[in-house]
Amino acid sequence: GKPVSPEQFKKISSETLTEDTLTVIYSGLFSLLRRAIRLPLTSLKPEMFKEDMNELQIPAEFQEDIASVVFGARRPRIENEILDSRPRLPKLDQLKWRVDVAISTSVLNRVLEPTILMEMKLSNGKIHSFEVPVSQFHQLRYNVAYVLKEMEDLEKKSILKIQD
Template sequence: MSSSGILSAPGGEISLFPSTRVPLAVKLLGKSIEGISKNAFRLLLQLVVNAIEGRVTQDGCLDKIRRQCQIQKGQQAPDNLDELFAGLHAIVHAFLRLEPGSLKPEIFENELKDLKFSEECISDMVGVLYGPKRASFDAALLREPSTPHLPRMERMQWRVDVIISSNALSRVLEPSIQVRMTMTDGSIVYFTASISRFHQLRHAVAAALREMGHLEQKSLLKG
């Protein structure tokens, strides 16, 4: 099981939710998704997509869906659209937390069937989540304030200086490396290191990257 609640399905495959940690919104969704019209579901799914992409959700949008269903085909939209929206949003958000390609479509479809999704609704979900919009979804999640992230290095400048003398010694001739890094948040990091210290830093970074690679291979952190 990972920190995000993803569990390996039988056979070692990745699953969307473990049975013991299914969000309440998803449990309620399974009780109310049956019988929803294709038109109402697509309007609701589009609303979820808009929310994920960070578009402004206007007040009364669910009432608008109810009216659209009645006008277009005379269909009666479910009264609990708020519960349906919350459940769909939880599913889409959990899916996007997984590494692309880690959840096989057939497993995802089976999980939706267990939640009482119709074949048409499953087809729409798969088309949206496995389609070309995945990259824009990932970019939108990175912009979320709740997504923990650190500023990245945007530009780096460096030079090698040689100290000819100091207050303590008349002749040093010891080279040092001066580094100036500009980060994506506008901050500037500046440091000076001796050649030996720089090699220690280089070794520590290489060791950290190697350890991160090992951790990524473990199922505990997948997703």
């Protein structure tokens, strides 16, 4: 979970392990652990994982330590750290809308034509306001209702139900 500083690399490197060699080892180990932790424990078996490490020519003295990270008590904490540190888009916290009818405007064809003013408040605190024609608002309503109906239909299918 914590980044490795260049000073730590220099401290570990010696005459037999150069900084470049250590960088290759670190990046390979990081890639191996990242891919192993992405897999659910039901599909990744310890025996298969050890066979894979043998194929990668990882010395046997390190295999037990690596396997303990993937299958041991630290795994839930690592998974939680991965979930907490991943990049995300802000979520919609609030959506307000109102109908607006312009009585006087510089554009003559928009006089007395209703529009929908929408205001979105996001989880990062930003507020976005925009104007939508009534026809586009109805299209948005229809598409949201359609997606909700499709989700409901999917939930009714027996393949997605949890079996006891």
